[in-house]
Amino acid sequence: MKKIILITVLMVGSLFAQVSKPIEVPYIAYTIKKAKGVDTLQANCLMCHSFGYVINQGAQPRLFWDKKVDKMITHFKAPITKADKKTIVDYLFKNYGNGKLK
């Protein structure tokens, strides 16, 4: 009897919770460097993805970061003001830059 019950459970349900209660995806803190402008990134860059995306790019020229933030604004419609954009690019170049302008 027990066996039969087990089989039906396996057939109807899935192994896990996503069918009966929400599944939980762990939160990972991808920390970025604490420096001038970090608050502006905190406010503008976490809406759509984690900082993992930023750290993963490695050290890059200023133009790279400028274009990246532009991509977020034009293609993905990130609501970022001109002033914030400058603060963000300055921050990224200073902390995740390779010293080259382009």
Add this chain to the structure above:
Amino acid sequence: MKRRDFFKTSIVASAAILGSNLSAGTTHLPKMNRKVSEIPFPEKRAMITYSDRPPLLEAPRSIFTRGITENDQFFVRWHLPDIPTQIDLDSYTIKVSGLVEKELNVTLKELKNDYEQVEVTAVLQCGGNSRSAFTPIPGGIQWGSGAMGCAKWKGVRLSDILNRAGLKKNAHWIGFNGLDKPAYFKTPDFVRELELTELDENVIIAYQMNDEDLPYLNGFPLRLVLPGYYSDSWVKMLSNITVTDKYQPLFFMDKGYRIADNKTEGETPKHLAKKTKPITTMDVKSIIGYPEENMKVYHNSELVVRGVAFDDGTGIDKVMVSTDEGKTWDEALLKQENGRYSFTEFRFGFKPTKYGTVKIMAKAINRLGVAQRFAKDIPWNRGGYKYNGIDVVTVKVV
């Protein structure tokens, strides 16, 4: 050397470096040394973790000794962060609409009971797999070579569903959308469009992977399976199929997953190709799963090099292995038991007779005679797509 001579040569050398960085774009081996994270994601073992929101998980090299990738080590790639965390299996449907005679709302029960059930073993590989091979870095996640896997998929044929809905005469494009949503209402949704002519009998809507339910992170409860194609169109949590006569301009179709539309599919950072095309089918590729970078192996020991090879379904003919910097190549033994869309396993016996560093290289050749090239000969492209260079692992013979 005189001091002045030294200056001269170093100027020339740095000009060469600058030149290659700024104008040409170079290709090298991808980064394969990233560590798995300490935190495992739901239904997964710990993997290389690029992001939690949306989840981006890469498999470590060591899993590519096997022809089937375990579900709990299968890579994960989502574009948009708002992924439903709960699925009601009774009310879940795929809606088929647009240029059809009869709109359908197919439930999971109907899918499993009212249609012929089919299986296909196929490789799923991100178009940007191995992207870290390109300099300067192209947009996107800097994957090593673990954004791929091979599984046995079970589900129903897309064509059976489309036939039941009945395509109208002018039907030409099929759009696929899943339940994942952007976090911001203005960000474009991730929708894929394929031409009807691209969709053959092998395309299925799968609910099982390796005889288990799809893992949540791999698209539970349903995803599209397009054998031979890069994974950008294997839509996860598939919910809508829309048939149209005209191509609908979409950001992720028009800008993402495209490559230079020329013979070499290459371009340079300074001279980007004007015309681009979707990445579509996969190029021939192989990966060494064992040994791994910097491993120590004993002199005169019997080392078995193992890995996997695949292409777009043309089929792997040979995998050649070199242990002398590519001067000579020997044929590896192949195991092909899961059909032409799957990983071919290869193994190669190697007895290291010289002490020191040895480079082990693997090169796959498909049935049309198309062979992998060295990394440096793969043209750079702005999206960092389709890298398929000869794999190289360096070991120390002690």
